[in-house]
Amino acid sequence: MPEALTNCAYRSALGPTDEMMLWNMYQTQSVRTIQAVLETSRPITAEELDQLAAQLERSHLSRTVRHRRPRWWLIPSWTAPTPGRGEHRALTAPHCWRSWLDQQVYTPLAAGRNWRLAAIPHNNATLISLVVPHLYTDGNGLVTALSDTPDALVRPGGRVATTANRLDTAPRIADRPEQAPFVQFDTAYLTIDLASWRSTAQQAGLTPNDVLVYACAQAFLRQQARREVRVGIPVSTRDPHAPTGEANELTVIPITVAATSTPTDMAAALRARISDPYQLSPITIPPWIYRVLPTPLRQRAKKPGTKSCELLVSNFGPVLGPPQTTSVGGGPIANAFFRTVNTPGTHRSRQRTRVSVVAAGSNNTLALTISADPDAIDTARMAAAIATTLTAGFLSPDSSQNNGTPAEAVSGE
Numbered sequence: 001m002p003e004a005l006t007n008c009a010y011r012s013a014l015g016p017t018d019e020m021m022l023w024n025m026y027q028t029q030s031v032r033t034i035q036a037v038l039e040t041s042r043p044i045t046a047e048e049l050d051q052l053a054a055q056l057e058r059s060h061l062s063r064t065v066r067h068r069r070p071r072w073w074l075i076p077s078w079t080a081p082t083p084g085r086g087e088h089r090a091l092t093a094p095h096c097w098r099s100w101l102d103q104q105v106y107t108p109l110a111a112g113r114n115w116r117l118a119a120i121p122h123n124n125a126t127l128i129s130l131v132v133p134h135l136y137t138d139g140n141g142l143v144t145a146l147s148d149t150p151d152a153l154v155r156p157g158g159r160v161a162t163t164a165n166r167l168d169t170a171p172r173i174a175d176r177p178e179q180a181p182f183v184q185f186d187t188a189y190l191t192i193d194l195a196s197w198r199s200t201a202q203q204a205g206l207t208p209n210d211v212l213v214y215a216c217a218q219a220f221l222r223q224q225a226r227r228e229v230r231v232g233i234p235v236s237t238r239d240p241h242a243p244t245g246e247a248n249e250l251t252v253i254p255i256t257v258a259a260t261s262t263p264t265d266m267a268a269a270l271r272a273r274i275s276d277p278y279q280l281s282p283i284t285i286p287p288w289i290y291r292v293l294p295t296p297l298r299q300r301a302k303k304p305g306t307k308s309c310e311l312l313v314s315n316f317g318p319v320l321g322p323p324q325t326t327s328v329g330g331g332p333i334a335n336a337f338f339r340t341v342n343t344p345g346t347h348r349s350r351q352r353t354r355v356s357v358v359a360a361g362s363n364n365t366l367a368l369t370i371s372a373d374p375d376a377i378d379t380a381r382m383a384a385a386i387a388t389t390l391t392a393g394f395l396s397p398d399s400s401q402n403n404g405t406p407a408e409a410v411s412g413e
Helices: 002-009 016-028 048-055 095-105 140-146 193-202 208-224 264-272 287-292 295-300 379-391 397-401 406-411
Strands: 031-040 085-087 117-124 126-131 188-191 228-236 252-260 311-318 331-343 355-362 365-374
Touching: 002 264, 016 295, 031 095, 031 140, 048 085, 048 117, 085 126, 085 208, 095 117, 095 126, 095 331, 095 397, 126 140, 126 331, 140 311, 188 193, 188 379, 193 208, 193 365, 193 379, 208 228, 208 252, 208 264, 208 311, 208 379, 252 264, 311 331, 311 397, 331 355, 331 365, 365 379
Parallel strands: 085 117, 228 311, 311 355
Antiparallel strands: 031 126, 031 331, 117 126, 188 365, 228 252, 355 365
């Protein structure tokens, strides 16, 4: 009976995390959003961008939700990809890239649209932005949607079993209206040498991801002068051999990191939680029971997830392969950054998260975004502290003054 319910009647139903995203959208009027920022090695044409948009129209990013507004007697479910769900903007004139990226992610999508694709020419190349509400995809799903392009835009890193398994502060946009009680996060972009990060982890006898989580937690605590912080680590539960149709196959593992914690202690606590099957489920009851409950009871069965955490640290894993095999219309992708923020902003009274860090393997570098409440965290300082811990002084704080491209601004090149 449970297997029949899971595999037949509810194959196209929204998963528990999908429903949480849907409920939060209606309760707070704030949409959790993922932004992919792709920097090419050469200029791309409008026709090449059109090809990418056409591919995204056929991907799972263009699915819609039946029974979109939650009702206790209706089970929201996914439809097939629907044409016209994308908001595609042609190549526009050069902008300040940091303000332009903020405009893309903090401007709500038009009614009936699932995603927004746009690009600007920049430094003899092109900067591409793809904005998608988290409701429609998790990080792995976004990478997969991009990898389906004929030119292998981004190559997925496979199932990530550890976490869902920039240095330049983006200025606030002066002409955007205040969205009280919403706050819009500032973002720093950081790239560091992948080999240096792995070497630091190896010397400490830890995994690279352990070092990443520890570095982010300690940087947060030092700036806040706090004794401990609750850290949320998204962990992918996606199995490529057993697709469920859910947009978000992940759960958030919460751990408490103290200022006195050692990297070894934190890593042991994290591994203990990840090895616990109960922790890997986003709900407190078996899935087949969850599916037959009315909406109010399903909401109570959902774990707190990010709501209990002030700091989120996500690792998308390797998303770019060799430059010659990773391209848009033949234009190689030099760097790929990802960030998660709320559109049009974060509701302070309902969202505890103050910092979101997203890491992605990009060729021979680790690309990081640090997005934070500007009234609580200086993103440039935090990014410098993280870089110092990950690479033992690879990046100096003075690099934050560079005003070039995302990669240049963080690597000092």
